[in-house]
Amino acid sequence: MDLRQLRQFVAVAEELHFGRAAKRLHMTQPPLTMAIRQLEETLGAELFARTRRSVVLNPAGEALLPQARRLLAEAEQLGPLVRSAAAGQLGQLRLGFVSTVGYGPLPGWLKRFRETHPGVALSLKEATLDVQLEAFAAGEIDAGFVLHAPGAAPTGFQALPVMREPLVLALAADHALTRRPRLPLRDALGEPLVIFPRAITPSLYDAVLSLYSSHQAVPQIAQEAIQMQTIVNLVSAGMGVAWVPESVTRLQRPGVAYRPLAASGLACETSLIWPLQHRPVVDRFIDHVSLHGGATDARQPFQPHATRGTR
Structure with a gap:
């Protein structure tokens, strides 16, 4: 028959x-x-x-x-x-992301992508860079938003930078330094430090420690924590100060104050990364993010400059 x-x-x-x-x-x-x-x-x-x-x-x-x-x-x-x-209009997209991009443009990108690609099922996994790299190796995710120092996206992937922002200093709201009209960088470097482990984003960790080294300061690492929200909570408990992406200030955690210190020169970058070999649905998401853009900072529109290679 x-x-x-x-x-x-x-x-x-x-x-x-x-x-x-x-x-x-x-x-x-x-x-x-x-x-x-x-x-x-x-x-x-x-x-x-x-x-x-x-x-x-x-x-x-x-x-x-x-x-x-x-x-x-x-x-x-x-x-x-x-x-x-x-054509990438149908299927499943498994997406990893760091928490900081969730405080910024990610929800809007996902909402519009669902509206324009109803045939694609989105699967989301919040994970730090090291966990995402393991997931890529195991074939468990198709693309991911990762945090790193500017220009230091992980090697072996194609990458689209989507957001660049300064690191600001998080302090306990009742810390003596918050009462100073101008906070000298050297005073900030002398405080106990709450920081993420190097394994979860080596380039950014090295950039923070390089700042201390360049000012002949020795970081007093009081505590390490993986999630930015946990780091902020530890700061509110008086465990130390922390350098966090500016987008983290949207958490508005009671008991925490944020101070920008332009003199530090510290910044971070978020990139969308994906393997060289990938499915068409990944291309559709890349094009969607490129079209709607992120923001290099809170004031200027983002101009996509992906290192995508030939697809």
Whole structure:
């Protein structure tokens, strides 16, 4: 049994006349009659009650007709389905992201992507850079937003920088330094430091410690924490000060004050990264983020400058 036989059966079932069905199918009647006989032999049951004057469906034919129509309709959808998948309009996108981009443009990007790509199922995984790299290696995510020092996106991936922002100093709200109208950088460098482990973003960790080294200061690391929210909570508890991306200030954690220190020169960058070999749906998401853009800082529109290579 093949789709052609099903089409022939449906034509006869709807016309209830072999001559009209043959004309509809652009064929002669004898081959159509033979095809129906072959279909009946394949199925092991007659489908029509035939007389010299009439052709009607019998119970077996009535049972087959809706199923045949369904199969033919599904077959017609195969072409559009395959073309949509090939164009990246259909499928699943598994996306990793760091928490800081969640405080910024990510929710808006995801909302618009769902609206414009309803056939793509989004799967989100909040994870730091080191965890995302493991997920890439295991084939568990397709793309990810990662945090790093400016210009230091992970090697071995294509990358689209989406956000660049300064690091600001987080202090306990009742810290003595918050009462000073101007906070000297050297005083900030003398405070106990709450920082993320080097493993989760080596380039940014090294940039922070390089700042201390360049000012002949030795960082007093009081505590390490993985999540930015945890770091801010530790600062509010008086464990020390912390250098955090400016977007973290949107947390508005009670008991924490933020102070920009332009003299530090510290900044971070968020990039969307993806493997050289990837599925078309990843390209659609890259194009979407490029189109809607992020922001290099809170004041200037972002100009995409991806190092995407040939896709």
